[in-house]
Amino acid sequence: MKRETLALYLVTDRGLALGRDLETVVLQAVKGGVTLVQLREKDLDTREFIALGQRLKAALAGSGVPLLINDRVDVALAVDADGVHIGQSDMPYEIARRLLGPDKIIGLSVETMDEVVEANALDVDYVAVSPVFSTNTKTDTLAPFGYEGLRRARALSRHPLCGIGGMNAATAGQAVACGADGVAVVSAIVSAPDPYLASKNLKSIIDNELDKRRLG
């Protein structure tokens, strides 16, 4: 996976979509500049999860934006997604890699500096530093990294890296300035009045910082 694919990473949450259809929100977000999509659904049964994954995959076809599935390798295999995102309490990385093969994307959440370092021993495609700031979206997280923690994580990690947790138009630029290759957002896009405009704005902020890094 190219590092640029992490730039603006949309993580779904149907419950935050203001009653809107998830495929519609995702397509507007992709039009606005989202570079990676993760389907995260903790409350769906397996059959519904697969059906939604298939619809999202069809919606993303031809966009060049990869679709990852949160946690569930069975769902990823069932819909032939581009990969999975796993947390520390999900399937161990080595098993996920064996089941998915060498070509699928596997991202890993890291919630402590120790986990950032441990991930260097794994051939993951990226790490998501979680959370940069605490949020209401995900409540089972450890102490937030903050910008300074994100900067340290960047220095310690050999992997492409994004920040997640409290990432929005007010924080995304600073997160990238701390060395992140991108930011993962949930409500900043999913709950935005206009997911297209929200994504476009975020993408512009992120690209601006990435440009500075390239030039500076």
Place this chain on the structure above:
Amino acid sequence: MKRETLALYLVTDRGLALGRDLETVVLQAVKGGVTLVQLREKDLDTREFIALGQRLKAALAGSGVPLLINDRVDVALAVDADGVHIGQSDMPYEIARRLLGPDKIIGLSVETMDEVVEANALDVDYVAVSPVFSTNTKTDTLAPFGYEGLRRARALSRHPLCGIGGMNAATAGQAVACGADGVAVVSAIVSAPDPYLASKNLKSIIDNELDKRRLG
């Protein structure tokens, strides 16, 4: 899978094991005559589910008793279980078969007479008629089949068939007399004061009815 493998089918529920270690309960049950084990855990995260599956698989090694995983094809693949048991809201059978290959066991819950008939179009290894009687173990079920429904299901199905729901020493014999190839039990073994004796007693009741059928 041989039809005899369905005779006494143990479905786990850690919450009902009276605080005892699940591996210990399962091993006692196997010693008592259990012929098939399904690990059903709805509240574990994926990593814990896999770890428990690996422990159970190691415990069952050499026993000849297959280990199935409820719903989660990823967990089944991760631990190289002998198969899965899927319900009507789990992964569709055709996808599960594709992911698991032709040699793994796939069992399917059927909750209505229509589903019994629909399952005849699928190459499943067995169907579990659910529930024969309503229970506290599983509350998301439809109207119970009762003995008469079990008998009709047997007549309609081309598959090996077991009953589940309210199966215990008082009901197992009659269920087999209705044509079931076996019964699946949860609390009758998992919550028994002595899982070995409870299994031995159930197995004897079931074998007695199966013998009658063979001879009669």
